[in-house]
Amino acid sequence: MEIDFNQINSGNYIKIAKAAGLKYYDEFIEVLNILKPYLSEKQLKDILENKLLFKYNNFDKNKFIQHAVELSVLRFFAENFGEHFQYEKKSNPNNNTDVDCSFSDGKFKFNIEVKTPILDKKDINISPGMKGRSLGRLPDGLFEGITKTLDKALNLPKGSSNIVNFDNKLKQFLIDANKKFNPQSNNSENEANILIIGLDDIKEIMIWINYLENAGNGGLFTLNSFCDPKEYESVDFVVFTNLYFKHKNAITDKCQNHWDLKHNFVMMYNNPMTDPKKRDVLEHFLKLCPNYNNEVDEFEVQIDEPDSMNRLFKLKFFVENELERKRGIYLFEKQSQ
Numbered sequence: 001m002e003i004d005f006n007q008i009n010s011g012n013y014i015k016i017a018k019a020a021g022l023k024y025y026d027e028f029i030e031v032l033n034i035l036k037p038y039l040s041e042k043q044l045k046d047i048l049e050n051k052l053l054f055k056y057n058n059f060d061k062n063k064f065i066q067h068a069v070e071l072s073v074l075r076f077f078a079e080n081f082g083e084h085f086q087y088e089k090k091s092n093p094n095n096n097t098d099v100d101c102s103f104s105d106g107k108f109k110f111n112i113e114v115k116t117p118i119l120d121k122k123d124i125n126i127s128p129g130m131k132g133r134s135l136g137r138l139p140d141g142l143f144e145g146i147t148k149t150l151d152k153a154l155n156l157p158k159g160s161s162n163i164v165n166f167d168n169k170l171k172q173f174l175i176d177a178n179k180k181f182n183p184q185s186n187n188s189e190n191e192a193n194i195l196i197i198g199l200d201d202i203k204e205i206m207i208w209i210n211y212l213e214n215a216g217n218g219g220l221f222t223l224n225s226f227c228d229p230k231e232y233e234s235v236d237f238v239v240f241t242n243l244y245f246k247h248k249n250a251i252t253d254k255c256q257n258h259w260d261l262k263h264n265f266v267m268m269y270n271n272p273m274t275d276p277k278k279r280d281v282l283e284h285f286l287k288l289c290p291n292y293n294n295e296v297d298e299f300e301v302q303i304d305e306p307d308s309m310n311r312l313f314k315l316k317f318f319v320e321n322e323l324e325r326k327r328g329i330y331l332f333e334k335q336s337q
Helices: 013-020 025-038 041-051 061-080 142-153 167-180 183-187 200-211 244-248 278-286 292-297 313-327
Strands: 085-092 099-103 108-115 191-198 237-241 267-272
Touching: 013 025, 025 061, 025 085, 041 061, 061 085, 061 099, 061 108, 061 191, 061 244, 085 167, 099 167, 108 167, 108 278, 167 191, 167 200, 183 191, 191 244, 191 278, 200 237, 200 267, 200 313, 244 292, 267 278, 267 292, 292 313
Parallel strands: 108 191, 191 237
Antiparallel strands: 085 099, 099 108, 237 267
């Protein structure tokens, strides 16, 4: 399928990258060539025209990033497990829905669903009020009290300030993915359902992990979950990546390796409701998909560093001290020249 760049909106990141000679464009062409053998002509047209917005007069940055993240994930599995890779595989016979892709490796089968939140509103500003974040979920009723306090302290009209959290967005991602996975897979020892989420910088990843694991604040993967765990019982693994960060900065010289999961920061978390019989298939996925789980677990934070007792901040120290300073591996912003 020929791409007529003259017809693409001038704000489209791929068009800008091509005109500027950025690697982002070359990496996109590489992704396209990897995925083409697994796509029908109709599917390829849909990706270019509708998902990457080549036919749209107005460029929607958030929609573009969501689908660019999806393609970056699919690229990895198609490239490495192409013999048994299927794009948009029908998965749940109860509602005829499909997952973004499915692949197998030996006796193990994996169903992949990719989600990316719209994170624009998380940015902090003080006009007209204060917009803030909490490190994870806050107990019900606490948001209103905090925002009232901020308004009073800043001498602003009531309702000017607000706290931005995405705990309910993660809950919705889990529920939506659950509907796409075949509930019969819950009883299969050799089949796993994976939800992969594209996020921003390491601080954002830390916050989303807390939405899952903080039992005191109703973490979704704890016994105190603020949502009924049965609503996402078919989701075996949640995988956090910084692919949103990479594509958000597509047309800057801030990052590299935008379109490839294996060159991103990846952490995985298993659903405690998952049948223990699935241990082998989940451990196999840990070996197949790039991640830093074991290395983070083994990493020791120096005693003289602040927040060294907080296991969430351990991620930040691991990225900055171990990967970047010690190993010279830059998975977020590339090394300054």
